[in-house]
Amino acid sequence: MTEKILTKVDAGQGGAAEAARAEVLRRRFPTIEDLRRRARRRVPRFAFDFIDGSANDEECARRNTTALSAVELLPRYCLDIKGLSTEVELFGRRYAAPFGVAPMGSGGLMWPGGEEYLAREAQRRNIPFILATPANVSIERVAQIAPDVFWFQLYRFAANDHAVTFDLLRRADAAGAQVLVPTIDSAGKSKRPRDIRSGVTVPFVLSPSIVYQVATSPAWAWALYRNGMLRSENVVPYTSGPATRDSTAKVIMQVRSSGSHTWDELARLRDRWKRAFVVKGVLHPEDAERLVSLGADGLIVSNHGGRHFDGAPAAIDILPAIVAAVGSRATVMVDSGIRGGLDIVRALALGAKATFAGRPFLYGVGALGEEGARHVVDIYFDELRTEFQHVGARSVAEAATVTARHPGAWRF
Ligand SMILES: Cc1cc2nc3c(=O)[nH]c(=O)nc-3n(C[C@H](O)[C@H](O)[C@H](O)COP(=O)(O)O)c2cc1C
Structure with a gap:
């Protein structure tokens, strides 16, 4: 079925020329890391570091990838894997694969403009796209571009009895978002040394160094010129005075200072x-x-x-404990x-129903603009199908039965 979807997409979108280009990209940028390296060269350093960076010493970010690589899977051979499908059902809807855009x-x-490219590609390939509250594209716009695969992530704005939070929820509902995703792990400000060194501040100050970085990244500067000012589009209605980059950033800053949704608030949102x-x-x-x-x-x-919190465990290492606690009653993702198809299969084998990736999708558009959105999705699809074959799984359900050795798993 997935094969059919891809073939239809390829044929419908310019056919042979597009397929040939996809092949060139597969050879030139075979992995997410290739895209990351190219994005690093094309994007102004302050912007790249904002996306690529993490909290404190960036140990937690490194732990995520090393913990995933440490998970070994025991392949099964001699199986007939005809009819392989990567499809998955999430909340009553079938998606083409168990991965989506975080x-x-x-x-x-x-x-x-990269977020729009990703939303459009997610719709075209039928994978979930979660729009962030502080995104540079609005709920209403994403609902137009990606009506079938659009989920909305919600942050907490405590002022006026959560008036902004509830209004965002109302807008997401009116726009037809399939899933609401409140995020609870933004408990306070985080310290990101790369941003401090770059001078990324609110209000934004155009330092000589930043001007130089933009001037020496002409393709990015052109994309900015065509796209227009980058601001947090979702909070435009809640600014006082004109909705600029700085006034919308000030509204978003309330999230960082107001802590995570409390239990009572989550119950109200639910x-x-x-x-x-x-x-x-x-x-x-226990939170789960x-x-x-x-x-x-x-x-x-x-x-x-x-x-946010550099002391946190790798997400994959805590996954089995959460699956054990609530996996029979809720969809655990x-x-x-997650940096490729193998990581997705590892996560499925450890009990996840689906996975999401963040930075890799932005590396794709940073490296290659619009066609990068397509290429990064191609990498995940290609690798996922290959790894399904290696472990002898024909479906997401069969991938869940693969035997895994997981040295870093937390036990309670
Ligand atoms: C630049 C950037 C901005 C992010 N903004 C949000 C956000 O607004 N809300 C949220 O819930 N998560 C946010 N995240 C976290 C992602 O949703 C996701 O949890 C994370 O990127 C996954 O890790 P990965 O980048 O290693 O794939 C952000 C991540 C990045 C890289």
């Missing part, structure tokens, strides 16, 4: 939202239990890609460090 605020910094409710940033099995009791349909086990 929510990322200010994603336009990596490539102005009550108000009638479709699927998925809480992101879960790391403790409580969230499911409160009515969460799903959880995303995540440490925010290491961007995972992100943080």
